[in-house]
Amino acid sequence: MEASTVLKLNGLAKRFGSILANDDITIHLQKGEVLALLGENGAGKTTLMNMLFGHYLPDSGNIEIKSVNGELVPLELGNPSAALAAGIGMVHQHFTLAENITAFENITLGAESLFSLRRNQRKAEKKINNIMSNSGLEAPLDIPVGRLSVGERQRVEILKALYRDAHILVLDEPTAVLTPQEADALFSNLRRMTNHGLSVIFITHKMREVLAFSDRLVVLRHGKNVGSMETSNATEKKIARLMVGSETQKVSPKRITPGGPILSLNDISVAGRSKRDSLQNISLTLKSHEILGIAGISGNGQNVLADLISGLALPDKGSILLKGVAIQNINPLNMIKLGFGRIPEDRHRQGIVGGLSVSENMVIERLDDPLIQNFGFLRSSVINDNAQTLSEKYDVRGPGIDQASRLLSGGNIQKLILARVFEQQPEIILANQPTRGLDMGAASDVQRHLIEARDRGGGVILISEDLDEILGLADRIVVMRDGNLHDVNSSSREAIGLMMAGESV
Amino acid sequence: MIRIEPREKISNSSTIFIPIIAAIVSLLFAAIPIISAGANPLIAYVEMAKGVFGSVFAVSEMLTRATPLIFTGLAAAIAFRAKLWNIGAEGQLYLGAIAAVTVGSGFFDLPAIFLLPLIIVLGACAGAVGMVAPTFLKVRFGADEVVTTLLLNFIIIIFLQMLLEGPLQDPMGLGWPQSAPILDQGMFPPLIDRMRVHSGLILAIILAVIAHFMIKHSVWGFKLRAVGENSSAAKHAGININHSLFGVALLSGGLAGLAGVSEVAGLKGYLTADLSPGFGYAGIVVAMLAGLSPIGVLVASVFIASVFVGADSMSRAMGISSFLADLVVSVSLLCVLVGGFIAKFKIVRAGTGKKIL
Numbered sequence: 001m002e003a004s005t006v007l008k009l010n011g012l013a014k015r016f017g018s019i020l021a022n023d024d025i026t027i028h029l030q031k032g033e034v035l036a037l038l039g040e041n042g043a044g045k046t047t048l049m050n051m052l053f054g055h056y057l058p059d060s061g062n063i064e065i066k067s068v069n070g071e072l073v074p075l076e077l078g079n080p081s082a083a084l085a086a087g088i089g090m091v092h093q094h095f096t097l098a099e100n101i102t103a104f105e106n107i108t109l110g111a112e113s114l115f116s117l118r119r120n121q122r123k124a125e126k127k128i129n130n131i132m133s134n135s136g137l138e139a140p141l142d143i144p145v146g147r148l149s150v151g152e153r154q155r156v157e158i159l160k161a162l163y164r165d166a167h168i169l170v171l172d173e174p175t176a177v178l179t180p181q182e183a184d185a186l187f188s189n190l191r192r193m194t195n196h197g198l199s200v201i202f203i204t205h206k207m208r209e210v211l212a213f214s215d216r217l218v219v220l221r222h223g224k225n226v227g228s229m230e231t232s233n234a235t236e237k238k239i240a241r242l243m244v245g246s247e248t249q250k251v252s253p254k255r256i257t258p259g260g261p262i263l264s265l266n267d268i269s270v271a272g273r274s275k276r277d278s279l280q281n282i283s284l285t286l287k288s289h290e291i292l293g294i295a296g297i298s299g300n301g302q303n304v305l306a307d308l309i310s311g312l313a314l315p316d317k318g319s320i321l322l323k324g325v326a327i328q329n330i331n332p333l334n335m336i337k338l339g340f341g342r343i344p345e346d347r348h349r350q351g352i353v354g355g356l357s358v359s360e361n362m363v364i365e366r367l368d369d370p371l372i373q374n375f376g377f378l379r380s381s382v383i384n385d386n387a388q389t390l391s392e393k394y395d396v397r398g399p400g401i402d403q404a405s406r407l408l409s410g411g412n413i414q415k416l417i418l419a420r421v422f423e424q425q426p427e428i429i430l431a432n433q434p435t436r437g438l439d440m441g442a443a444s445d446v447q448r449h450l451i452e453a454r455d456r457g458g459g460v461i462l463i464s465e466d467l468d469e470i471l472g473l474a475d476r477i478v479v480m481r482d483g484n485l486h487d488v489n490s491s492s493r494e495a496i497g498l499m500m501a502g503e504s505v
Numbered sequence: 506m507i508r509i510e511p512r513e514k515i516s517n518s519s520t521i522f523i524p525i526i527a528a529i530v531s532l533l534f535a536a537i538p539i540i541s542a543g544a545n546p547l548i549a550y551v552e553m554a555k556g557v558f559g560s561v562f563a564v565s566e567m568l569t570r571a572t573p574l575i576f577t578g579l580a581a582a583i584a585f586r587a588k589l590w591n592i593g594a595e596g597q598l599y600l601g602a603i604a605a606v607t608v609g610s611g612f613f614d615l616p617a618i619f620l621l622p623l624i625i626v627l628g629a630c631a632g633a634v635g636m637v638a639p640t641f642l643k644v645r646f647g648a649d650e651v652v653t654t655l656l657l658n659f660i661i662i663i664f665l666q667m668l669l670e671g672p673l674q675d676p677m678g679l680g681w682p683q684s685a686p687i688l689d690q691g692m693f694p695p696l697i698d699r700m701r702v703h704s705g706l707i708l709a710i711i712l713a714v715i716a717h718f719m720i721k722h723s724v725w726g727f728k729l730r731a732v733g734e735n736s737s738a739a740k741h742a743g744i745n746i747n748h749s750l751f752g753v754a755l756l757s758g759g760l761a762g763l764a765g766v767s768e769v770a771g772l773k774g775y776l777t778a779d780l781s782p783g784f785g786y787a788g789i790v791v792a793m794l795a796g797l798s799p800i801g802v803l804v805a806s807v808f809i810a811s812v813f814v815g816a817d818s819m820s821r822a823m824g825i826s827s828f829l830a831d832l833v834v835s836v837s838l839l840c841v842l843v844g845g846f847i848a849k850f851k852i853v854r855a856g857t858g859k860k861i862l
Binding site for chain 2 (some may be wrong): 112286310311312331332333335342344349350351352353354355356360363367372373376377378380
């Protein structure tokens with residue numbers, strides 16, 4: 001096997017301040033192989049790939065890569081151009097395409113010398129068409145990238161890497177933005193390319209993809225390589241045990257019968273700037289003792305719906321009824337006072353004020369409360385005691401309650417928001433992508449709190465891209481597409497996936 | 506190649522020593538033009554120190570210069586905290602001064618105990634009025650307040666020139682474009698006999714302390730900090746951003762107006778169109794040096810006033826061009842700002858990640 005090794009990461013280590021992000025990681029990649037790199041958030045996957053691609057300089061260790069003449073040669077570290085020249089292509093989770101120029105221009109951009117007088121367009125076109133027909137990756141080349149769909153943009157990213165003669169392709173969370181069907185298509189194309197000799201590393205934390213599409217997998221935990229195995233020998237349980245150190249209990253709530261309706265949206269329309277932030281005549285009823293799951297690919301109107309329920313957006317038409325009474329003043333403060341608990345999608349941008357302390361963020365939604373203030377002055381002892389109690393109760397860990405909340409990790413920021421929201425015993429909870437980017441421990445904490453709120457008699461609207469999360473938690477599921485809601489009768493992921501993608505079932 | 510990275514922790518010793526080192530470095534740099542002007546830099550610096558701390562008179566002069574800087578520095582610091590970029594303190598200063606001479610020069614003949622507070626309150630209100638239009642335009646139409654407040658400065662100064670040659674002109678002033686003087690009972694009492702430092706300084710210090718306390722411990726200050734740090738999270742949490750912005754804008758304008766009141770009713774007595782040598786703009790520098798902290802504004806104002814006054818008296822004593830004073834001021838400001846930058850960021854070699862500074 002040694003002869004067909006195309007890449008060796010030898011003992012790579014990287015430290016950021018007090019955190020050892022990567023600790024002596026060794027990974028070998030074979031020719032034509034699909035290697036899945038698994039791990040919780042913060043396990044060090046992205047750091048490792050950034051070292052491979054020259055964005056970061058390892059503190060120790062080295063990288064060897066197969067050169068043109070078939071020998072393994074050391075790769076110059078900390079130099080992205082060297083990585084590119086050696087045939088490493090990287091597709092980031094957040095695309096690095098210029099939206100105002102065409103796919104063709106994006107693909108060829110930077111691949112030719114700045115000083116060449118004429119671009120050899122014909123030759124470039126021929127090469128791209130060749131790659132497209134060999135790989136099955138199709139994308140329109142002559143319209144601006146800004147008008148392409150997310151799936152098409154991703155294909156352009158991959159074509160861009162292949163155009164530079166990459167023989168090792170690194171994909172960071174490639175399916176985060178795709179429908180299940182698009183993801184399947186992507187992987188079958190990748191398989192075609194590996195048959196032609198490409199080697200692929202993909203970063204993910206979705207088990208299903210790993211089991212279905214990879215040849216081999218490597219699990220990282222706390223910056224260490226904790227195990228690698230042939231995918232044929234792996235099971236979901238085995239992988240989960242490696243990822244978190246022990247088998248986690250999957251949260252699966254008891255079904256309970258929902259109560260009466262507490263919140264209804266009646267025939268609401270919101271005209272946004274574009275289709276992705278508009279709602280068209282949607283109606284929805286939420287009952288007490290119910291978790292309503294809203295599935296859908298992001299960018300289909302979920303954010304407007306969340307803004308509406310948070311009080312940030314006003315309906316152009318239609319009404320919101322709380323227990324049969326129309327809400328008059330739709331603004332965030334009034335919604336909080338009416339008993340809405342809101343867990344925003346972007347916790348850094350909307351959830352916390354990073355520069356304020358943890359204790360201040362825990363009371364930011366109830367500044368009018370006489371417990372918090374006295375004649376306009378903050379009662380700091382009450383605020384600090386509150387933060388102390390809640391930090392223990394909700395297990396918020398960080399450098400201290402008087403420190404800036406931006407110093408907390410993502411999971412702890414989410415716990416801070418949970419503490420703030422759930423302590424007010426809200427009747428209606430809006431949870432928008434509440435577990436995105438969280439590790440398994442924190443995610444199951446979030447899910448447990450949502451179930452508790454439901455059992456207590458609240459109604460929960462759960463907006464999530466993670467179909468498994470919705471299937472696991474929701475008592476009822478609707479699919480959001482193009483600013484509309486569609487009822488779902490089946491609970492098969494296949495059927496829901498097709499609805500998300502826009503096919504009528 | 507070098508790269509700049511934020512320091513993980515800003516050590517306590519660096520916050521004390523870096524400003525001191527910056528001051529020393531600035532003196533070294535400033536020595537170059539002094540030598541080229543034919544003077545001995547050591548003697549020049551002794552003269553400079555004498556000009557600031559050498560006598561009660563010197564200290565009084567320095568504090569007199571610091572007083573308006575504290576007001577305009579606070580005006581900028583508070584607004585900038587809420588990310589409201591009020592560049593119009595210069596104009597608001599003049600609005601405050603106009604109000605002060607209008608009510609103070611005989612319009613009301615009240616005893617001091619009523620007249621001075623009236624002048625102070627109306628002066629602050631007039632300064633606040635200067636922020637109403639820019640804030641409204643920002644909140645309603647998204648107009649950039651940097652542009653509106655800055656342009657308003659010129660409008661206000663031209664308006665002032667019109668007033669000084671018209672309704673506000675002193676009938677006894679022999680035709681000079683200046684206002685009638687403020688009545689004696691409308692003036693800030695001096696702090697030291699026959700010195701220029703006046704009780705406007707006390708008002709400035711009290712306001713700085715109150716501002717510090719309010720920002721830290723009041724609900725108003727909480728909202729201001731939240732809006733400034735992350736307005737979308739503040740909005741999501743139910744804070745009315747427009748209310749907060751208007752409150753901050755009025756307060757900032759009011760503080761700038763008080764700078765004008767204190768200059769005209771504490772020092773000059775009457776209003777001319779050259780009342781302020783750019784105190785409004787210098788307030789921005791003060792606020793940035795102070796890290797937008799009201800208490801820091803006190804320190805930064807004293808520092809800048811010292812450099813101004815010291816450099817001035819140095820150039821007089823040594824018989825070298827007074828432009829040199831401006832040069833010393835600029836060099837020391839640059840050094841302190843670079844020092845503040847080094848305190849917050851480290852410089853590393855891009856290839857190896859090795860720390861250079």
